[in-house]
Amino acid sequence: MTLPTTDTTVTYPDGATTSAGTVLHVEALPGGRSAVLLDTTAFHPVDTAWPDQPADRGTLTTPSTGTQAVVEAVTGGIADGRLLLGADLPVRTGTDGWVFVVAHILEGDVPTVGEEARIDVDPDLRRELSAGHTACHLAALALDAALAPAWTKEPPVDALGNPAFDALAIQRSRIEPLGSIDTYRIGKSLRRKGFSPDGLADLAAVADAVNARLAQWLDGGGAVSVERSDSALSARRTWVCELDDGRTDIPCGGTHVRDLAEIGAITCSLTRSQVDGGVEVVMRTVVTPA
Ligand SMILES: [Zn+2]
Structure with a gap:
């Protein structure tokens, strides 16, 4: 064949x-x-x-x-x-x-x-995975913003101009129906790039800052789309969200909501654990549908 x-x-x-x-x-x-x-x-x-x-x-x-x-x-x-x-x-x-x-x-x-x-x-599962995926990207950008003061050098930046903690530290990302779980590694290589782990000393305060930023973005609303050069499976695709703070983009192969109005709230929590060679921080993101 x-x-x-x-x-x-x-x-x-x-x-x-x-x-x-x-x-x-x-x-x-x-x-x-x-x-x-x-x-x-x-x-x-x-x-x-x-x-x-x-x-x-x-x-x-x-x-x-x-x-x-x-x-x-x-x-x-x-x-x-x-x-x-x-x-x-x-x-x-x-x-x-x-x-x-x-x-x-x-x-x-x-x-x-x-x-x-x-x-x-199944359109219901798809809708929930799409909401989880959009929230995952927004939470990553909000985490980058919350941790911006923890950088002592000038690392690569994300679409909003903040040091790209998410892109530099991410180990694993799992989208779930109405949520996501992202695992970050804070080890020697991240410290060498200029990240001070002290920025994560008060995880509850970081989560509060992330959640405040997310609430502000959802308040402002914005269209969400996936841009691509063609419809082939391997074509490069980009998640685009028109936030009040600017137009964000992240390379992405998944599915998303079409507008932030589909999401009622996004809530993140952070936990830390000691692993070989450093610290792992897990961000759990939960979506409340609109
Ligand atoms: Zn994605």
């Missing part, structure tokens, strides 16, 4: 939760599963290298198999005539020389190449 020679066209960055496409390839997997590749999909897969937003939940419908649950959706890469999925994919999405695809994992009946395939994503 021939593998696709171009990336999957993805419509979820614009907010789509349904799509109509064509089955391009079906690959048998161990355990009675199969990976189905379509030309176009609204199904957000989990990214391999930076798995922040989990996959959507939803179904795939074809004339021959009817409606089936998509049990998993992962990013696949094609090179040298081979399809590598999820954890087996050794490169970041966008690496030259690879074709990147959304792999819809099914159990049971297998659709036929060339069939029409409809995707229906």
Whole structure:
């Protein structure tokens, strides 16, 4: 069977939760599963290298198999005539020389190449993940602002001109329905860049500053969008939010609300723990829908 020679066209960055496409390839997997590749999909897969937003939940419908649950959706890469999925994919999405695809994992009946395939994503879960992802980015910017006084050198800055603590210290980011959990490492390399850990001595005060900033931003409102040069899975995408403080942008492969008016409140809390080689700070962000 021939593998696709171009990336999957993805419509979820614009907010789509349904799509109509064509089955391009079906690959048998161990355990009675199969990976189905379509030309176009609204199904957000989990990214391999930076798995922040989990996959959507939803179904795939074809004339021959009817409606089936998509049990998993992962990013696949094609090179040298081979399809590598999820954890087996050794490169970041966008690496030259690879074709990147959304792999819809099914159990049971297998659709036929060339069939029409409809995707229906659970819109409620998507909405909650989108709100969690937008809040995650806003909280990161608010944390950068709150920690700005803790820098003694001039490190790279974020879109609002504050030292980019989030970008420099982030270890792990997980988007949840209506929230996120971000893990930061404060070790030698961050201190060498000029960050003074004293800035995190009073975590409750930092959280208060973050939450005050978030409330102010939500008060001011603003449109949210994902900008991209084209609709290929590996195209570079940027989260853009029109805040009172300015236009922010963050590279992002996920989904988002369309306007801050969809979010009622965002509340962050911070905790600290000692780990090998430094301190880990975890920011837990919770969204109250509007
Ligand atoms: Zn993002």
